[in-house]
Amino acid sequence: MSLLNKLFAAAALVVTMAGLPMGAQANEGPTLDKAPLRFDDASLQQGAKLFVNYCLSCHGASSVRYNTLTQIGLSEQQIKDNLMFAADKTGEQMMVALRRDDARKWFGVAPPDLSVIARARASEAGSGADWLYTYLRQFYRDDSRPTGWNNALFPGVGMPHVLWSLQGEQEARFVTRDDGHGNMVKQLEGLELVKPGSLTKDEYDEQVADLVSFLTWMGEPGQETRRSMGWFVLAVLSVLAVLSYLLKRAYWKDVH
Amino acid sequence: MSCCKIVTEKAQQVLGWVDERFPLTSTYKNHLAEYYAPKNFNFWYFFGSLALLVLVIQIVTGIFLVMHYKPDASLNAAGVPVAFASVEYIMRDVAGGKFIRYMHSTGASMFFIVVYLHMFRGLLYGSYRKPRELIWLFGMAIFLCLMAEAFFGYLLPWGQMSFWGAQVIVNLFEAIPVIGPDLSIFIRGDFVVSDATLNRFFAFHVIAIPLVLLGLVTAHLIALHEVGSNNPDGVEIKKYKDANGIPLDGIPFHPYYTVKDIFGVTIFLIVFAIIIFFAPEGGGYFLEFNNFFPADALKTPPHIAPVWYFTPFYSMLRATTSDFLPYLWAFVTLVAGLTAWSVRNVWVRRLCLVLVVGVYWGFFGLTVLGKTKPLFDFAILGIHIGRGFDAKFWGVVMMGGSVLLFALLPWLDRSPVKSIRYKGGLFKTILTLFVVSFVLLGFLGTKAPGYAFFGLIPGGPVAAVSTILYLAFFGLMPWYSRLDKTKPEPERVTSK
Numbered sequence: 027m028s029l030l031n032k033l034f035a036a037a038a039l040v041v042t043m044a045g046l047p048m049g050a051q052a053n054e055g056p057t058l059d060k061a062p063l064r065f066d067d068a069s070l071q072q073g074a075k076l077f078v079n080y081c082l083s084c085h086g087a088s089s090v091r092y093n094t095l096t097q098i099g100l101s102e103q104q105i106k107d108n109l110m111f112a113a114d115k116t117g118e119q120m121m122v123a124l125r126r127d128d129a130r131k132w133f134g135v136a137p138p139d140l141s142v143i144a145r146a147r148a149s150e151a152g153s154g155a156d157w158l159y160t161y162l163r164q165f166y167r168d169d170s171r172p173t174g175w176n177n178a179l180f181p182g183v184g185m186p187h188v189l190w191s192l193q194g195e196q197e198a199r200f201v202t203r204d205d206g207h208g209n210m211v212k213q214l215e216g217l218e219l220v221k222p223g224s225l226t227k228d229e230y231d232e233q234v235a236d237l238v239s240f241l242t243w244m245g246e247p248g249q250e251t252r253r254s255m256g257w258f259v260l261a262v263l264s265v266l267a268v269l270s271y272l273l274k275r276a277y278w279k280d281v282h
Numbered sequence: 283m284s285c286c287k288i289v290t291e292k293a294q295q296v297l298g299w300v301d302e303r304f305p306l307t308s309t310y311k312n313h314l315a316e317y318y319a320p321k322n323f324n325f326w327y328f329f330g331s332l333a334l335l336v337l338v339i340q341i342v343t344g345i346f347l348v349m350h351y352k353p354d355a356s357l358n359a360a361g362v363p364v365a366f367a368s369v370e371y372i373m374r375d376v377a378g379g380k381f382i383r384y385m386h387s388t389g390a391s392m393f394f395i396v397v398y399l400h401m402f403r404g405l406l407y408g409s410y411r412k413p414r415e416l417i418w419l420f421g422m423a424i425f426l427c428l429m430a431e432a433f434f435g436y437l438l439p440w441g442q443m444s445f446w447g448a449q450v451i452v453n454l455f456e457a458i459p460v461i462g463p464d465l466s467i468f469i470r471g472d473f474v475v476s477d478a479t480l481n482r483f484f485a486f487h488v489i490a491i492p493l494v495l496l497g498l499v500t501a502h503l504i505a506l507h508e509v510g511s512n513n514p515d516g517v518e519i520k521k522y523k524d525a526n527g528i529p530l531d532g533i534p535f536h537p538y539y540t541v542k543d544i545f546g547v548t549i550f551l552i553v554f555a556i557i558i559f560f561a562p563e564g565g566g567y568f569l570e571f572n573n574f575f576p577a578d579a580l581k582t583p584p585h586i587a588p589v590w591y592f593t594p595f596y597s598m599l600r601a602t603t604s605d606f607l608p609y610l611w612a613f614v615t616l617v618a619g620l621t622a623w624s625v626r627n628v629w630v631r632r633l634c635l636v637l638v639v640g641v642y643w644g645f646f647g648l649t650v651l652g653k654t655k656p657l658f659d660f661a662i663l664g665i666h667i668g669r670g671f672d673a674k675f676w677g678v679v680m681m682g683g684s685v686l687l688f689a690l691l692p693w694l695d696r697s698p699v700k701s702i703r704y705k706g707g708l709f710k711t712i713l714t715l716f717v718v719s720f721v722l723l724g725f726l727g728t729k730a731p732g733y734a735f736f737g738l739i740p741g742g743p744v745a746a747v748s749t750i751l752y753l754a755f756f757g758l759m760p761w762y763s764r765l766d767k768t769k770p771e772p773e774r775v776t777s778k
Contacts, residue, residue: 086360089373139360139362150566154571263548277541
């Protein structure tokens with residue numbers, strides 16, 4: 027019986043596997059482009075601007091308060107003047123004016139809250155930022171979709187290409203391939219820019235990188251502070267470790 | 283000088299007053315200053331005190347989390363579940379909340395790391411052997427409580443993995459014949475995991491299980507201090523005492539082990555801090571990425587994986603397919619046969635026969651009870667052997683049983699020596715295989731069912747073999763522990 031053979035093969039494997047690293051593996055799923063993240067104030071502010079202008083009309087970031095943006099070098103007045111379209115006080119959360127029921131009618135699904143989207147989209151294939159960076163650059167024209175847009179990374183996505191005026195319009199190239207079981211399937215091979223937008227490809231990539239950097243920052247504002255605090259905590263604990271070791275040694279002198 | 287003398291006298295009076303009403307001094311002596319622990323504890327003996335430390339961390343951080351967390355599955359104005367949003371509120375708007383939450387979420391994983399290492403210490407040095415059977419059993423109960431506590435707690439952030447993990451595990455109870463479906467509704471308080479489930483899991487997580495856990499930890503320690511600690515040599519230090527009745531190889535727990543454990547604590551805290559400050563998600567193992575999506579009953583994630591500490595047992599559940607049952611039955615028959623052959627008692631032999639027939643009937647002969655369930659035809663080496671229940675039920679039995687097997691160790695181990703230091707190559711080999719299979723099962727449990735090592739070696743058969751090895755470690759222990767060529771134990775503990 028084939029299971030028995032497999033069992034023996036696996037038994038041999040178990041014995042030899044012990045010392046092998048288990049990290050290496052074949053991952054199925056999409057390959058993601060590495061997001062060139064930048065956490066300087068200028069990039070994050072640019073990202074915030076894009077987020078507020080293009081995303082916040084439909085997607086909330088209900089866990090984030092406007093005044094959190096003071097952490098990326100903006101003053102309360104600047105936030106009030108430039109970034110707040112749907113709130114009165116800087117202590118308010120980034121909410122959407124769009125009604126969820128309407129959104130469901132229009133897009134088939136209520137746009138998700140984006141407060142922690144950069145953390146949620148992480149997987150074995152890459153970080154959440156990588157996913158978002160790839161996703162926002164892979165929209166293409168698809169007349170079969172209600173919005174006229176589709177996405178190579180997220181097929182059948184409900185969201186239209188909101189940044190199209192910046193990127194321009196892409197079209198997909200398909201090839202027909204054998205799927206290995208004798209069925210011919212249509213596979214997406216690549217995207218082509220057919221109508222340029224207001225930005226060049228490199229400029230667009232950079233803007234998306236800023237936006238994704240902002241989304242990553244928003245996933246846990248102050249993550250840089252957390253890391254710098256970590257070094258201090260480790261320094262204190264290391265001193266404590268040395269002292270407690272010396273204390274232990276002093277006490278244990280008379281144990282033989 | 284006279285001032286100090288007055289203070290000391292006063293303090294002694296107060297202490298005397300207390301001691302007449304509460305055994306303060308004697309408790310301090312019995313459990314710390316005059317509790318004699320073997321002087322040869324090594325690295326593995328840090329994890330008991332560390333488990334206690336993590337327990338305290340979890341309780342203290344938990345108290346602060348409960349102050350701000352809201353067990354409410356309804357959607358807020360932004361369309362986010364209140365419970366999910368309250369966790370993010372803690373992360374962002376509560377002063378220090380981020381660290382409290384990360385300490386708690388990391389603490390859960392560290393609890394299991396520390397407890398698994400603590401249990402492994404028991405396997406290495408035979409800490410479960412007579413007279414410490416009850417310490418081991420209390421420990422097992424603590425382990426079960428810990429699993430329940432972690433399971434209930436994992437629902438609370440109300441993310442996708444929280445929701446679907448709970449859904450999968452509660453659904454497992456449906457596999458129990460007759461009462462199963464009603465039981466799972468009773469546990470959830472609803473037909474699906476819902477607000478009712480969230481609230482009762484919250485109650486269990488913050489009140490019920492912690493109370494039981496604290497009681498069991500107390501019992502574990504009282505039992506330990508009654509019989510005294512084992513040690514890496516596995517010999518009893520109480521055999522050789524000095525004129526005052528103090529074990530020659532014993533040293534007072536306080537100050538010797540308190541200062542040593544403080545050192546262990548600082549090293550643990552360094553590891554803990556590295557995770558909290560630099561990798562609080564633990565690469566997706568401590569905080570699963572998918573759990574940053576709010577729970578959505580309409581969107582089943584493509585791959586539902588329990589958190590890493592459950593995966594070895596979850597893997598065994600998955601490995602128990604209808605293809606695997608015949609091999610499992612063959613294994614049960616082997617163990618029962620060996621038992622009947624080596625125990626020359628007619629009642630034990632009858633019991634073994636009942637076991638073999640019973641398990642066979644349960645696996646392949648349940649045509650009467652199994653009418654409501656899909657039945658499978660089973661074959662071993664191509665020979666038809668019968669029809670039985672859905673393998674899911676046996677998977678559940680396997681998952682529960684594989685945890686409970688640890689409780690039998692005190693009676694399964696027949697080796698003349700306790701410590702691995704004096705055990706032979708046979709035991710060492712089997713223990714190694716056990717650890718390797720446990721790790722492999724744990725790793726495979728985090729992966730989707732079709733996972734293959736290096737894209738080549740399918741995970742399914744590896745899990746099946748690992749499951750058999752896991753079972754063999756326990757099931758064959760009475761024989762291999764006796765066959766093993768042991769070395770003589772020393773009379774007294776050896777230094778280092």
